[in-house]
Amino acid sequence: MVVFAIASVTSRMILRSVVYLLFVLCAIAGFYFLIDYNYLAAIQLTVYAGGIIVLFIFSVLLIHHIESKLEVASLGRRILVGLASLVGAGLTLSVIWAHPFTVAENSARSTEVRDIGTGMLSYGDGGYILPFEVISILLLAAMIGAIIVAKGTRLTIKD
Amino acid sequence: MILGVSIYEILTVTTLLFFIGIYGFITRKNLISILLSVELILNAVAINFVVINKYLYPDMLQGVYFSVFIIAVAAAETALAISIIINLYRLVTSVEVKATETMKF
Numbered sequence: 462m463v464v465f466a467i468a469s470v471t472s473r474m475i476l477r478s479v480v481y482l483l484f485v486l487c488a489i490a491g492f493y494f495l496i497d498y499n500y501l502a503a504i505q506l507t508v509y510a511g512g513i514i515v516l517f518i519f520s521v522l523l524i525h526h527i528e529s530k531l532e533v534a535s536l537g538r539r540i541l542v543g544l545a546s547l548v549g550a551g552l553t554l555s556v557i558w559a560h561p562f563t564v565a566e567n568s569a570r571s572t573e574v575r576d577i578g579t580g581m582l583s584y585g586d587g588g589y590i591l592p593f594e595v596i597s598i599l600l601l602a603a604m605i606g607a608i609i610v611a612k613g614t615r616l617t618i619k620d
Numbered sequence: 621m622i623l624g625v626s627i628y629e630i631l632t633v634t635t636l637l638f639f640i641g642i643y644g645f646i647t648r649k650n651l652i653s654i655l656l657s658v659e660l661i662l663n664a665v666a667i668n669f670v671v672i673n674k675y676l677y678p679d680m681l682q683g684v685y686f687s688v689f690i691i692a693v694a695a696a697e698t699a700l701a702i703s704i705i706i707n708l709y710r711l712v713t714s715v716e717v718k719a720t721e722t723m724k725f
Contacts, residue, residue: 557628
């Protein structure tokens with residue numbers, strides 16, 4: 462997973478880096494399967510690997526010439542940013558490894574989709590009905606906004 | 621929990637993913653590549669929510685809800701950003717960062 466992530470941010474052919482990102486996303490879905498959240502794994506596979514990657518590939522094919530290589534940052538800048546990222550990762554890792562997590566014992570009950578659905582649609586204590594409705598409005602607004610922005614000037618001229 | 625895999629190892633992997641995303645976000649010069657790095661960062665955060673939920677509080681589902689909302693917001697954000705990039709490409713025929721020097725069109 463980490464190897465493909467590094468390949469995805471350093472590859473100079475953009476279509477290859479999109480495919481590397483697809484591998485990373487599939488690995489994350491496999492990780493969700495391992496940890497016994499099948500619903501999340503299904504969402505990850507359909508939304509990310511199915512939707513967003515296709516969107517990326519379409520936009521790459523619309524915009525780029527496939528054989529053209531990406532412009533890279535200068536070597537000094539890359540080394541500087543790499544060092545800064547390593548320092549940040551080291552700091553975070555030292556904090557994580559120093560913190561004693563009290564890991565709960567394995568509960569035999571596995572999560573069902575029914576639990577997720579009832580929790581998300583309940584308006585009692587700890588229910589998530591309000592964020593659920595807000596996210597549906599947000600998705601609708603994003604869809605309309607994307608259509609209008611991608612249409613561009615043609616709409617405003619017609620007015 | 622996964623048998624034989626401790627929470628520290630999984631958090632290490634997600635931390636590495638997060639900082640690889642940040643590295644790509646800063647060094648890339650292309651708008652689509654920057655968006656791709658943002659996807660890496662968002663995925664690392666979503667895994668963190670799920671892992672901490674599963675390992676520390678296995679009887680609750682809060683982390684799963686937050687991950688679902690993160691995925692939905694990421695999908696909306698990607699769709700909008702790609703439409704903006706395509707519109708920008710129509711205007712300036714380039715998707716490099718240095719070519720987009722003005723916000724007004």
